[in-house]
Amino acid sequence: MEGDPALQLRVFDLNCWAIRYLSKRRQERIRLIGDQLCREGFDLVLLQEIWSEQDYSDLKAKLGDCCPFSHYFRSGVIGSGLCVFSKFPILDTLLYQYSLNGYPYMLQHGDWFCGKSVGLVQGGSQPLCPPFFQLHAEYCREKDAYLPHRIVQAWELAQFIRHTAKAADVVLLGGDLNMHPEDVGIRLLRGWTGLQDTFTEAKRFEGCEDGCTLIPSNCFTFKSELQPFPLGIRIDYVLYKAVSSFTVECEELRTTTGTAPGTDIPYSDHEAVMATLHIQRKRQAASVTRGMAGPALAEVLSEALTEVHVGLLAARWQRYSSGRMAVLALLLLLLQAVAVLGMLAGLAAGQPFPKLSFSLLAFLAVAVLLLAAGLHLFHSIEVKMLQGTEEQMRMAMRVLQEHP
Amino acid sequence: MEGDPALQLRVFDLNCWAIRYLSKRRQERIRLIGDQLCREGFDLVLLQEIWSEQDYSDLKAKLGDCCPFSHYFRSGVIGSGLCVFSKFPILDTLLYQYSLNGYPYMLQHGDWFCGKSVGLVQGGSQPLCPPFFQLHAEYCREKDAYLPHRIVQAWELAQFIRHTAKAADVVLLGGDLNMHPEDVGIRLLRGWTGLQDTFTEAKRFEGCEDGCTLIPSNCFTFKSELQPFPLGIRIDYVLYKAVSSFTVECEELRTTTGTAPGTDIPYSDHEAVMATLHIQRKRQAASVTRGMAGPALAEVLSEALTEVHVGLLAARWQRYSSGRMAVLALLLLLLQAVAVLGMLAGLAAGQPFPKLSFSLLAFLAVAVLLLAAGLHLFHSIEVKMLQGTEEQMRMAMRVLQEHP
Numbered sequence: 023m024e025g026d027p028a029l030q031l032r033v034f035d036l037n038c039w040a041i042r043y044l045s046k047r048r049q050e051r052i053r054l055i056g057d058q059l060c061r062e063g064f065d066l067v068l069l070q071e072i073w074s075e076q077d078y079s080d081l082k083a084k085l086g087d088c089c090p091f092s093h094y095f096r097s098g099v100i101g102s103g104l105c106v107f108s109k110f111p112i113l114d115t116l117l118y119q120y121s122l123n124g125y126p127y128m129l130q131h132g133d134w135f136c137g138k139s140v141g142l143v144q145g146g147s148q149p150l151c152p153p154f155f156q157l158h159a160e161y162c163r164e165k166d167a168y169l170p171h172r173i174v175q176a177w178e179l180a181q182f183i184r185h186t187a188k189a190a191d192v193v194l195l196g197g198d199l200n201m202h203p204e205d206v207g208i209r210l211l212r213g214w215t216g217l218q219d220t221f222t223e224a225k226r227f228e229g230c231e232d233g234c235t236l237i238p239s240n241c242f243t244f245k246s247e248l249q250p251f252p253l254g255i256r257i258d259y260v261l262y263k264a265v266s267s268f269t270v271e272c273e274e275l276r277t278t279t280g281t282a283p284g285t286d287i288p289y290s291d292h293e294a295v296m297a298t299l300h301i302q303r304k305r306q307a308a309s310v311t312r313g314m315a316g317p318a319l320a321e322v323l324s325e326a327l328t329e330v331h332v333g334l335l336a337a338r339w340q341r342y343s344s345g346r347m348a349v350l351a352l353l354l355l356l357l358q359a360v361a362v363l364g365m366l367a368g369l370a371a372g373q374p375f376p377k378l379s380f381s382l383l384a385f386l387a388v389a390v391l392l393l394a395a396g397l398h399l400f401h402s403i404e405v406k407m408l409q410g411t412e413e414q415m416r417m418a419m420r421v422l423q424e425h426p
Numbered sequence: 427m428e429g430d431p432a433l434q435l436r437v438f439d440l441n442c443w444a445i446r447y448l449s450k451r452r453q454e455r456i457r458l459i460g461d462q463l464c465r466e467g468f469d470l471v472l473l474q475e476i477w478s479e480q481d482y483s484d485l486k487a488k489l490g491d492c493c494p495f496s497h498y499f500r501s502g503v504i505g506s507g508l509c510v511f512s513k514f515p516i517l518d519t520l521l522y523q524y525s526l527n528g529y530p531y532m533l534q535h536g537d538w539f540c541g542k543s544v545g546l547v548q549g550g551s552q553p554l555c556p557p558f559f560q561l562h563a564e565y566c567r568e569k570d571a572y573l574p575h576r577i578v579q580a581w582e583l584a585q586f587i588r589h590t591a592k593a594a595d596v597v598l599l600g601g602d603l604n605m606h607p608e609d610v611g612i613r614l615l616r617g618w619t620g621l622q623d624t625f626t627e628a629k630r631f632e633g634c635e636d637g638c639t640l641i642p643s644n645c646f647t648f649k650s651e652l653q654p655f656p657l658g659i660r661i662d663y664v665l666y667k668a669v670s671s672f673t674v675e676c677e678e679l680r681t682t683t684g685t686a687p688g689t690d691i692p693y694s695d696h697e698a699v700m701a702t703l704h705i706q707r708k709r710q711a712a713s714v715t716r717g718m719a720g721p722a723l724a725e726v727l728s729e730a731l732t733e734v735h736v737g738l739l740a741a742r743w744q745r746y747s748s749g750r751m752a753v754l755a756l757l758l759l760l761l762q763a764v765a766v767l768g769m770l771a772g773l774a775a776g777q778p779f780p781k782l783s784f785s786l787l788a789f790l791a792v793a794v795l796l797l798a799a800g801l802h803l804f805h806s807i808e809v810k811m812l813q814g815t816e817e818q819m820r821m822a823m824r825v826l827q828e829h830p
Contacts, residue, residue, distance in 0.1 A: 093821075096814035097525070097807075113825050115818055116585050121501070121523065142589065181520050185546065186589040381785040388789070392796065403501075410500035414519055417497075421517050 029301045030273075034064040035196035035260050036294040039242065042074045046242060047287055052077050054282050055289050056084035059107070063088045064296070067107040068196040071290075078105050095141040104141045104197075114144040118182050120175040121407045140179055142186055170333020172200070173326050174411045176207035180214040181414070191268045192301055193217065195261040198235075198292060203256055206325045213319045214418075217261035220272040220297045229277030232256060235293040239280045242291035260297040267304045274298040320422050327415050334408040341401035348394035354387040432706045434677075438468040439600035439664050440698040443646070446478045450646060451691055456481050458686050459693050460488035463511070467492045468700070471511040472600040475694075482509050499545040508545045508601075518548040522586050524579045525811045544583055546590055574737020576604070577730050578815045580611035584618040585818070595672045596705055597621065599665040602639075602696060607660055610729045617723045618822075621665035624676040624701045633681030636660060639697040643684045646695035664701040671708045678702040724826050731819050738812040745805035752798035758791040 039045050040052055059067055059081075067089055072078050078094045085092070089107035095117050096102065102117065118140050176199075187193040195217055201207045203219070211217065221233040230237050234254030238245055248254060264270040276296045282289050358380070443449050444456055463471055463485075471493055476482050482498045489496070493511035499521050500506065506521065522544050580603075591597040599621055605611045607623070615621065625637040634641050638658030642649055652658060668674040680700045684692050762784070 093817075096810040096817070101810060112821070114585075114588075115821065116589050117525075117814065118522070119525065121521075144589075181518075184518075185520050186592075188590075188592055188594075190592075377781055378785065381782065381789070385785070385789050385792070389792075406500040406505060410521065413497075413500070417516070417519065 028303075031066065031194075031299045031301055032062075032064045033066045033068065033194065033196060033260055033297045033299065034059065034062070034294060035068045035258060035296075036290055037070045037198040037258060037292040038072055038077075039290045039292065040072050040074065040077050048077075051287065051289055052080060054285060054287075056081050058282065058289070059085055060088055062296075065089075065109045066194070069105050069107075070198050071103045072105050073100055073103050075101070081105075081107070093141075093143060102141065106141070106143050108143070112143055114142075116142040116186070118142070118178070120178055121410075140182055142182075144190075170330050170336075170408060173207050173210070173329050173333075174407065176201070176211045177214075177326065177411055177415065180211045183215045183217070187215075187263070187265060190265050192270055193263045193265060194299075196259065196295070198258045200257050206322060206329060208259075209322045210326045212261070213322050215263065217263045218270075218272075220260045220262065220275045220295075220299075221256065224272040224275035224297070226274045227276070229275070230254060230279050230293060233275070233277060235277060235295060236291070237280065237293065240288050240291060240293070241280075242288060258292055258295050260295050262297075262299060264301070269302050269304055271300045271302075272297055273300050316422055320419060323415055323419050323422070327412065327419070330408055330412050330415065334405065334412060337401050337404040337408055341398060341405055344394045344397035344401055348391055348398055351387045351391035351394060355384065355391065358384050358387070432704060435470065435703045435705055436466075436468045437470045437472065437598065437600060437664055437701045437703065438463065438466070438698060439472045439662060439700075440694055441474040441602040441662060441696040442476055442481075443694045443696065444476050444478065444481050452481070455691065455693055456484060458689060458691075460485050462686065462693070463489055464492055466700075469493075469513045470598070473509050473511075474602050475507045476509050477504055477507050479505070485509075485511070497545070497547060506545065510545070510547050512547070516547055518546075520546040520590070522546070522582070524582055525814075544586055546586075548594075574734050574740075574812060577611050577614070577733050577737075578811065580605070580615045581618075581730065581815055581819065584615045587619045587621070591619075591667070591669060594669050596674055597667045597669060598703075600663065600699070602662045604661050610726060610733060612663075613726045614730045616665070617726050619667065621667045622676075624664045624666065624679045624699075624703075625660065628676040628679035628701070630678045631680070633679070634658060634683050634697060637679070637681060639681060639699060640695070641684065641697060644692050644695060644697070645684075646692060662696055662699050664699050666701075666703060668705070673706050673708055675704045675706075676701055677704050720826055724823060727819055727823050727826070731816065731823070734812055734816050734819065738809065738816060741805050741808040741812055745802060745809055748798045748801035748805055752795055752802055755791045755795035755798060759788065759795065762788050762791070 036055065038052070038055060040048050042048070045051075055069075067085070069081075072081070072094075075094065078092075082092050085107050089109055091110065091112045092107045093105065093112055093115050094101075095104040095115070097117055097119055106112070120140075183193065183195065193215075199208060199211075203221075212219065221227070227233065231253050233256045234251075235256055235258035236243055236248065237254035238248050238252070243254075260275075262270050262272070274297070277293045278289060279293065280288050361380075440459065442456070442459060444452050446452070449455075459473075471489070473485075476485070476498075479498065482496075486496050489511050493513055495514065495516045496511045497509065497516055497519050498505075499508040499519070501521055501523055510516070524544075587597065587599065597619075603612060603615075607625075616623065625631070631637065635657050637660045638655075639660055639662035640647055640652065641658035642652045642656070647658075664679075666674050666676070678701070681697045682693060683697065686693050765784075
């Protein structure tokens with residue numbers, strides 16, 4: 023790079039929706055994605071929701087020539103689903119798991135089992151340090167029980183980027199953030215890190231209207247979920263930032279628009295985001311790219327704080343109510359034990375309880391006790407984590423006010 | 427600092443062993459620790475195992491004058507137990523929870539519930555970025571089932587420090603690492619980060635022989651555990667590193683030696699470590715402090731890799747055996763269901779099973795099923811995490827060999 027004044031970096035980002043047995047025409051789509059990546063020859067490929075290691079291995083074999091370096095991030099029960107392919111050597115990786123990640127009993131959503139996380143990849147001889155990640159999935163904007171968790175994740179992601187990217191030349195962040203551009207989580211992330219959005223900064227744009235990445239014309243999307251948004255929604259991003267003596271410009275941004283060329287199906291239920299970045303070394307080191315102005319940032323922070331506090335109140339209530347349920351189940355069990363002991367001691371005249379319903383009741387009480395204790399444990403962790411985030415945000419607010 | 431050429435930084439580090447209802451004479455010891463800190467006026471106080479927020483609040487009230495800035499790190503069910511008090515403003519904090527942290531069913535150890543983690547604290551106007559943390563507790567060196575987990579934690583800690591400390595001027599790491607100086611985890615941590623040990627570098631040392639921090643003469647330590655080590659063991663450390671245009675020297679290191687002055691009890695079952703560091707700005711920015719030489723580091727890495735691999739094999743076996751147990755319990759339940767259905771359909775002549783033992787058996791099968799399924803889930807996560815660490819270490823090894 024010293025002798026070469028500029029680098030053109032072509033980035034591909036896609037949420038592949040490759041869940042074994044569940045995602046439609048998965049293997050066919052993975053093959054299509056691999057073919058497309060081979061044809062176009064991107065420098066950096068960021069994929070999400072590659073849940074099966076077999077799919078990763080297939081892609082790795084296919085991309086061996088154009089992107090010889092790759093990494094698959096492991097975490098949670100099923101994995102993180104994150105993988106990265108690169109033309110440049112990958113020197114180091116780091117995985118950061120979000121502390122809150124949905125609820126284990128929301129089995130139909132499955133987020134808790136995935137171990138949602140952000141994976142950091144450090145590029146080598148090229149002066150690039152691109153972290154890459156995915157935030158918590160959004161299910162229903164109307165009554166969003168996950169909102170505080172997603173704000174905690176946006177905050178943790180922003181903090182992770184701030185702390186790890188200090189010595190990087192260029193920071194790239196690609197992934198399915200599951201938040202609209204105007205949502206408080208995105209504004210917090212962008213304001214707190216100074217990351218810029220390729221969609222708003224690109225000199226040329228080609229693709230779905232408004233840069234949407236979840237569109238009604240894609241045959242795999244749920245039409246009912248997109249009803250309030252006739253154009254679709256934009257939730258997949260490529261964000262960037264030049265940290266030290268470099269400048270980054272987005273020359274072009276493209277998205278896919280439904281079906282893949284030459285076939286009747288799209289690559290995924292999401293559209294791919296393809297950005298061409300122009301990275302150049304500056305003659306003089308200049309001041310670091312600033313995020314939002316102080317007052318605007320303070321406003322976003324206070325909005326996020328409110329949401330986290332609402333989540334904290336809900337989590338406290340759930341902790342209390344699951345604890346109460348556990349105590350009630352324990353009392354019932356004790357009562358039954360006393361009854362049995364009384365019977366054994368011959369205090370009761372005859373057998374007042376039918377044996378079967380008595381043991382069924384005990385069985386139920388034990389099940390409720392175990393379940394409620396587990397929930398109590400889980401919500402206790404949730405309360406601690408929300409409290410911790412609230413405190414960190416308050417500290418950030420104080421620092422902002424003292425050093426605007 | 428620009429006008430002031432040097433800074434003397436006095437650091438206090440102690441594992442306080444302050445577990446509510448369990449630790450002996452806890453409130454008295456917390457009072458003693460607070461008094462001692464007020465008297466001595468340290469610049470930075472790193473405390474571990476402060477499990478009760480009430481103890482933290484008491485210390486905070488007491489230290490308000492000498493260390494006006496403080497932070498308590500929240501995580502896990504009970505908390506992280508980590509807190510920091512500082513003379514300098516704390517501008518930012520970050521908590522990183524280790525991905526592996528003992529086993530939830532080892533209730534007597536309790537590690538899983540604590541959420542062991544590393545807390546990062548970023549100092550403000552002073553050019554200091556001291557992370558501060560505690561590693562997994564060691565219980566029995568003879569048959570150490572936790573060893574792979576502790577190596578994973580040492581590796582994650584080293585990676586966390588490498589990635590977050592790049593832009594820091596000075597890195598300080600204090601805490602109870604629960605590893606002896608010659609253990610592979612410590613060698614890995616020091617080699618991979620370049621951190622230096624205050625005990626070996628100090629110009630003056632005063633305290634327990636060999637710098638031990640868990641000594642037989644402390645009335646709270648378990649004598650039987652220390653039997654193989656007549657002098658005691660050194661498991662609490664203050665490590666440091668100057669990253670950019672600064673030099674750090676350790677002028678003095680002290681440890682407490684059993685009972686606190688003027689009383690008949692020690693501050694804790696651990697001895698406190700007190701370091702005086704001399705931090706100076708260099709005239710010219712020099713090269714970054716290097717860790718171990720390449721070949722020595724590669725040797726440590728390969729030793730750690732072996733241990734992680736052993737842990738991986740054990741975790742895979744446990745995952746398999748808990749899965750098999752869950753399947754067996756499920757089969758038993760199905761068999762019982764078939765028997766009940768058969769009976770209801772009138773296929774069986776009369777009632778062949780005594781009702782009570784039949785329902786007790788069903789109850790047992792459900793309990794075993796739930797337990798085994800939970801264990802299977804847990805060991806699946808363990809396998810993923812050990813695999814991920816193994817891969818990261820192999821990548822580091824490759825990079826070391828290619829760029830020695």
